Structure formats: structure tokens, C-alpha cells
Amino acid sequence: MKIIVCIKQVPATTEAKIDPVTKRIIREGTQAVLNPFDLYAIEEAVSLKEQCGGEVIALSMGPENAKKALTEALSMGADEAILLSDRAFGGSDTWATGYALARAIETIGGADLIICGRQAIDGDTAQVGPVIASKLGIMQAANVMKTVSAEGGSFTFHRMNESGFDVVRLTAPALITVLKDINVPRIPTLRNARRARAAEIKVWKPDDIGADPAMIGLAASPTRVVKTQPQTSRNTDTFRIEGEPRDAAKTLAGELLRRKLF
Amino acid sequence: MNTNHYGYHVEIIPPKQDSQKLEEDLQLFASKLTRVMGSGFTASITDNAMGLLAFQGHECIEELGIDVDPSKILIHLNTFHTKKDLDGILDSLKRLGITSILAISGDGSPRLPKLQPDDVGAVGTASVTSVELCAYVRKNYPEFTVGVAFNPYEPPEHEFEKLERKLAAGASFVITQPIIGQNDIIDRLIEKHPDLPVMIEAWMSKKLYLLSDVVGYPIPEDAEFDPLATLESLENTYPGSSFYLSLLGFKTQYETVEQMAAAKEARS
Numbered sequence: 001m002k003i004i005v006c007i008k009q010v011p012a013t014t015e016a017k018i019d020p021v022t023k024r025i026i027r028e029g030t031q032a033v034l035n036p037f038d039l040y041a042i043e044e045a046v047s048l049k050e051q052c053g054g055e056v057i058a059l060s061m062g063p064e065n066a067k068k069a070l071t072e073a074l075s076m077g078a079d080e081a082i083l084l085s086d087r088a089f090g091g092s093d094t095w096a097t098g099y100a101l102a103r104a105i106e107t108i109g110g111a112d113l114i115i116c117g118r119q120a121i122d123g124d125t126a127q128v129g130p131v132i133a134s135k136l137g138i139m140q141a142a143n144v145m146k147t148v149s150a151e152g153g154s155f156t157f158h159r160m161n162e163s164g165f166d167v168v169r170l171t172a173p174a175l176i177t178v179l180k181d182i183n184v185p186r187i188p189t190l191r192n193a194r195r196a197r198a199a200e201i202k203v204w205k206p207d208d209i210g211a212d213p214a215m216i217g218l219a220a221s222p223t224r225v226v227k228t229q230p231q232t233s234r235n236t237d238t239f240r241i242e243g244e245p246r247d248a249a250k251t252l253a254g255e256l257l258r259r260k261l262f
Numbered sequence: 263m264n265t266n267h268y269g270y271h272v273e274i275i276p277p278k279q280d281s282q283k284l285e286e287d288l289q290l291f292a293s294k295l296t297r298v299m300g301s302g303f304t305a306s307i308t309d310n311a312m313g314l315l316a317f318q319g320h321e322c323i324e325e326l327g328i329d330v331d332p333s334k335i336l337i338h339l340n341t342f343h344t345k346k347d348l349d350g351i352l353d354s355l356k357r358l359g360i361t362s363i364l365a366i367s368g369d370g371s372p373r374l375p376k377l378q379p380d381d382v383g384a385v386g387t388a389s390v391t392s393v394e395l396c397a398y399v400r401k402n403y404p405e406f407t408v409g410v411a412f413n414p415y416e417p418p419e420h421e422f423e424k425l426e427r428k429l430a431a432g433a434s435f436v437i438t439q440p441i442i443g444q445n446d447i448i449d450r451l452i453e454k455h456p457d458l459p460v461m462i463e464a465w466m467s468k469k470l471y472l473l474s475d476v477v478g479y480p481i482p483e484d485a486e487f488d489p490l491a492t493l494e495s496l497e498n499t500y501p502g503s504s505f506y507l508s509l510l511g512f513k514t515q516y517e518t519v520e521q522m523a524a525a526k527e528a529r530s
Binding site for chain 2: 036039184185186187188189190191193194197240
């Protein structure tokens with residue numbers, strides 16, 4: 001089975017800063033991490049490969065330093081990694097990003113299954129996965145919480161809904177976005193981490209994927225960001241309550257009442 | 263466990279998962295490990311200390327092919343693993359001939375999975391602590407000697423009660439949290455369990471205020487602190503105990519510590 005897992009490097013949430021003019025996240029100089037939801041996508045891809053055989057290709061779009069996220073995917077067991085990186089991709093919204101990733105997937109030769117994390121924690125849109133499926137014209141299921149079966153080009157998943165889950169069946173090629181419930185991402189072994197650091201990560205430009213210049217980048221993005229502000233961190237002051245357990249419990253209850261938390 | 267009172271247990275932290283110079287860090291790890299064992303000390307290798315994702319000690323040893331004396335290695339093992347990984351670690355340690363483990367609850371992080379009670383056959387508990395981990399190892403891997411932590415900064419009755427549960431689970435030695443002078447709770451521990459090997463942790467960083475992160479109490483940033491003098495003083499205070507050295511400076515302190523061990527052995 002050929003699986004493509006789409007991942008993104010995002011700013012660490014506490015580090016995010018917004019450009020006051022463009023209303024976009026300032027990525028330069030901020031600590032970047034692999035989007036946490038994408039860990040589950042990588043794990044699901046690698047687990048399916050281990051069960052069914054085949055290969056996993058990790059795909060990302062971003063600046064040169066997004067290679068770090070792809071290296072993490074390789075460390076977890078992906079076989080190959082490709083980065084779409086060029087100034088022309090800069091400023092792409094979810095629509096233009098979905099187009100570019102779909103073009104890359106077609107250039108790779110398609111896949112039986114494409115897996116994305118539920119959403120990226122910087123934009124929180126949860127749109128790129130569905131956009132890719134739409135551009136490719138393939139079946140999709142968002143918010144998948146369990147893989148029930150994957151064999152013979154047919155997949156059965158549990159897709160979360162408001163009251164539980166739906167059982168959905170897709171035929172290859174298909175795309176899913178996954179929730180944190182789906183698995184426990186593995187910690188890379190040292191052997192895989194060393195292999196990943198030595199691996200070549202291909203960098204593709206718009207021409208490499210046959211992208212229409214009018215379909216990528218800021219100019220091709222219909223989304224306009226009207227207002228953005230960083231999340232303010234919560235006050236995490238802590239204090240210790242000393243004394244006998246009964247007295248300490250009373251003090252704690254009093255403090256919770258005083259703060260209207262109880 | 264190596265309870266040689268003339269030697270020390272020296273803490274070594276394996277390279278972090280996000281290391282930007284992994285090969286260099288691995289070589290440094292290997293050289294520290296080799297040096298510690300060569301000094302006749304025990305290398306005590308941490309497990310994702312402070313919840314920071316790092317490689318496991320056993321995989322560093324195996325991957326780099328480090329020639330180790332298994333009797334001079336103590337591996338920390340915490341509760342932030344999957345069952346599969348836990349068994350994988352224990353099986354690797356068996357392969358390497360390493361038999362000393364320090365079972366600790368450990369520090370979590372969003373990236374680290376947590377053992378569940380079912381994983382270790384624990385009944386009547388909502389979470390796995392060092393008690394359940396210790397019991398699991400002793401039951402399923404009886405060849406391992408398991409030590410546990412003792413924190414003199416916790417409310418003492420609670421800590422002593424927990425220690426009893428750890429001992430009932432099969433723990434056979436104790437390593438304390440760092441102290442910087444005579445400590446009433448440690449005295450009480452030694453008095454209460456005269457036959458239990460108690461290893462006292464000595465804080466070897468000059469940055470004493472960092473200790474507050476470990477013990478949870480504020481320590482003035484400007485407090486003057488001489489780690490080597492403090493170690494010597496602790497050894498006089500607790501002559502029957504062996505010592506666990508955390509944050510030891512290999513460039514600045516190691517030779518002195520080696521000389522102290524040699525002098526102790528010569529005096530005996």
C-alpha cells in the first residue's frame with residue numbers, strides 16, 4: 001500500500017507572533033515544531049505500512065527549515081520525504097496549499113491512502129485535507145478516530161460525530177484526517193533517528209509539480225485575514241497548601257470557592 | 263547493584279531527541295559512560311529526565327556498540343512508556359546483562375505516553391506510579407534489582423507510607439532527592455531501615471537555585487554553594503551511605519571527585 005502523509009511545521013504555540021500589517025504569523029526567528037496532530041497521521045501511516053506492507057511518503061510545504069518536520073516523520077518510519085519550498089508558494093492559504101499538495105501527490109503518482117492530521121495548530125482551519133481530496137477528486141473522511149480495516153484497496157474507519165462515531169467505508173484512492181484518539185505516536189528509536197538525519201529530503205519547486213503559477217501563493221489565495229491575535233497564556237501561578245490533610249482540604253475548598261471555581 | 267561506598271553513582275543524560283548535533287552528543291555520551299565505568303563508578307542513565315524527550319540509554323549503548331560493564335550501570339525507568347516500549351527496554355537490558363533499575367514515576371510531557379494500570383496488571387489504582395512499575399518489573403523480570411526514589415521534601419508521613427509500598431512491591435535500594443546538608447528525614451529513613459541501601463543524591467551544580475525546580479521549594483539565586491565541599495561534608499555526615507552525583511561537571515569536577523574516591527578507599 002502506498003501512503004502519503006501530509007504534515008506541516010508550525011510555530012510552537014507559545015512563541016507565535018503576528019505581523020500587524022499582513023496579519024500573518026511571523027515564522028522567521030520563532031521556534032518551529034511538527035504540528036502535533038500530524039504525529040498521529042504519521043503514526044497511522046507507519047502502522048498501516050507495518051500491517052499491510054508498502055511505503056510511506058511524507059510531504060510538506062514550507063520554508064527550508066520545514067525539513068526538520070520531515071526528518072521527524074522519517075525518524076518515525078516514513079520511507080521518503082518531499083518538501084515543496086519556493087518563494088512562489090509563500091502566502092498560500094488553505095485553498096492554494098491544497099492545490100499545491102494535490103499537484104505534488106499527482107506528481108508522486110498518487111497514493112492508495114493520504115493521511116493528514118485533523119488540523120494545524122497555527123491556523124486551526126482543518127481545511128487543507130478536504131481541499132486536497134477535493135482537488136484530486138477522491139473519497140475522504142475527516143475526523144477519523146479508528147482504522148477498522150485496510151485491505152484490498154478498501155478501508156473502514158470510525159469517523160467521530162457529535163454523539164459517537166459513524167462507520168465509513170472508502171475505496172482507494174482516499175484521504176482521511178485523523179484525531180488524537182486514533183493511536184499513540186511512537187517515540188523514534190535512535191537507529192531510525194540517525195537514518196533519518198542522513199536521509200536526503202527532496203525539495204520541489206512549482207515547476208517540479210507542474211503547478212500553475214496563478215494557483216499558488218498569496219495572489220492565488222481567496223482568503224483574506226481580517227484580524228488575528230495571538231492566544232494569551234493563562235495565569236499558571238501555583239501555591240502549596242501545608243498542614244494536616246483535613247485542614248489543607250478546607251483551605252483548598254475555601255480557595256476554590258473564593259475564586260468561583262467550585 | 264553496585265553499593266561500593268568508595269565509588270559514586272554518576273548521572274548521565276542521553277542525547278535529546280531534538281539534538282541538532284546528534285552524532286557529537288552520542289560521542290560525548292559514550293565518552294562519559296566509558297570514563298565513569300573506567301573510574302570504577304556506576305553510570306546512572308536517565309529516562310527522559312524532566313519530561314524532555316531523549317534517546318534511551320540501552321539503545322545508545324547498543325547502537326554505538328559501547329563496551330560496558332553491566333554491573334556498573336544503573337538504568338532509570340519511568341512510567342511514561344507504552345507497554346510495548348517498556349518490555350522492549352527490559353528485554354534489551356537483559357540482553358546487555360544490565361540488572362539494576364531505578365523505577366520512578368517520572369516527568370510527563372504531551373509527547374510521552376503513560377503506562378495504564380492494565381498494562382502492568384495493577385488493580386485498584388487509576389494510574390501507574392513507581393510502586394506499580396516496581397511490582398511489574400519484579401514479577402515479570404525477577405532478574406532485575408529495582409531501586410526507588412525517596413523525597414525528603416514531601417510530607418514525611420506520606421513519603422514513608424509510599425516507601426513501604428515500594429518496598430512491598432520489591433524495591434531493594436533507595437536513592438534520595440538531592441540534599442545539601444544533614445537532613446532529619448534522611449536520618450529517620452536510615453534509622454528506620456538500617457539494612458536498606460540508601461544512596462544519597464548530592465547536587466553538583468553550582469547553580470543551587472536550580473535545585474528548587476527539583477524539590478519544589480525556592481532557593482535564593484545568590485546563595486553561595488560549593489558542591490565539592492558539600493559532598494565531602496555529606497560523606498562525613500553519612501559515612502555508611504553511597505552517593506549519587508547529579509549534574510556533575512565532567513570538565514571541572516570529575517578529576518576531583520575521582521581523587522576523593524581514591525582518598526576514601528585509601529583511608530579505609
